[in-house]
Amino acid sequence: MAQYILEPFKIKTVEAIPITTRAERAQFIAAAGYNIFLLPSRAVTIDLLTDSGTTAMSDQQWAGMMAGDEAYAGSRNYYHLQEVVREIFGFEQFVPTHQGRGAEQVLFGILAQPGNVIPNNTHFDTTRANVEARGSVAVDLVIPEGKDPTNRHPFKGNMHLAALETLIAQTGVANIPLGMITITNNAVGGQPVALENIRATKAILARHGIPFFIDACRYAENCYFIRQREPGYRNKSIQEIAREIFSYADGFTMSAKKDGLVNIGGLLAARDPALFEQIQNRLILTEGFISYGGLARRDLEALACGLEEATDEKYLAYRTGQIAYLAERLLEAGVPIVEPPGGHAVFLDAKRFLPHIPQAHFPAQALTGALFLEGGIRGVEIGSVMFGHTDASGAPVYADLELVRLAIPRRVYTQAHLDYVAEVIAAVYRQRDSVRGLKMIYAQPSLRHFTARFEPL
Ligand code: F0G
16 A cells, blocks of 8 residues: 655644534435535535645735735735746746636637637647637547546647647648646546657647647646656656746646635736737736736635645655545545546446446436545535436436545645545445436536436436
8 A cells, every 4th residue: 555645734723524414414415406516514524625726725825815916006926926937937927817717718718719729738628718709619539548537547638749730730820819728637537748748839839830828727736747657757856847847837827725725716828928918918808917816816816826835846746646645545445536646636336336327317417425424524526417418309418427426625634634535435335236326306407417407316
């Protein structure tokens, strides 16, 4: 078994977590229509719904919040953030945004036109939605290994380079305003992208004169995987790896709610001065002035500190080690998961966990309910509730994979909490034959997973 990597912090402030009885949990989940999005957080003991905006901030960040200079323009916190962005990413021109999708909305609002095609290793939902809202087409080009839950490729998030070449040849350069790569690749399990693959993606796009942007939410975790797994990077620092990655980028978007170690915030950067001018204009229209972008200035200070803290190797060893530890404990109990685990979450494979439940009865959704009932754990379905739909003839179309994502918030839970999570899941696995499927009794036509309601069969 992997040796557990010590939490590189001690706890100064505590927040009580709800400890409930099984009878109370049964009431909560029934009242929520068996949809964990409809649970109040006071019902949840261990909340693994997302790693986004759920970070515990450090004493330095909280001290920085008190040093917020709430000037509308030119706040000193903005200049601090500017220094940090220059140092880590090597970008001179950037704006803050209220969160990741704020950056996406501004960028695609300028670059994406109806009929355009935008390639990415895999678009995150909001990225895809912002591309599609402009009438453009979002194309996912991850390598085939990325879609196989048992393939142990070290960089399962990589861009499929040959497919990118083919797409450019078929679509024509004039219809591709930019190409993107998402690090780590959240939608295929938080899987990293190799530096070699980033370099090659840039080379292909540059040969055709297409700008290259990075979706940088979890870039620090990606840097750590490069250091561990890619030949030639063992002796480089996280900062050196980050500088090399971003040296290839013409710009980047970032939800700072992940590797920015803050509860709210985002970044958008671009090298081209003409594009950056348009970004500033659009930012003022929709997010806020260029020196705050929809955030309080104290938030900018917390972000400047958080970006620095997230590049600390000891922190990243603990962070990725925590995910690997939970994955190993689950594998020891025989629980089927997506392997290898990625940087921010462990994904349970509900098709193999609950083989007796057909896709029509939503096995991954049923599993989220079972985890909640057994131990108050909230994971999220990434399967046919989220991605399923009906085709033109009214026949149901199911997702390829039926997964439950257990996303681990940064610096929030300890090893003891993870042991508890592993024990609860192992208990559900032992009684898996008794878990029943669900019938969907209410659904909105789009983004139905947020509000759908179910009944047990
Ligand atoms: N890009 C990626 C890769 C993301 O994972 C997210 C958010 C966004 C963009 C959008 O950022 O939420 O700040 O507007 N992911 C969260 C998650 C919601 O749970 O994975 P945002």
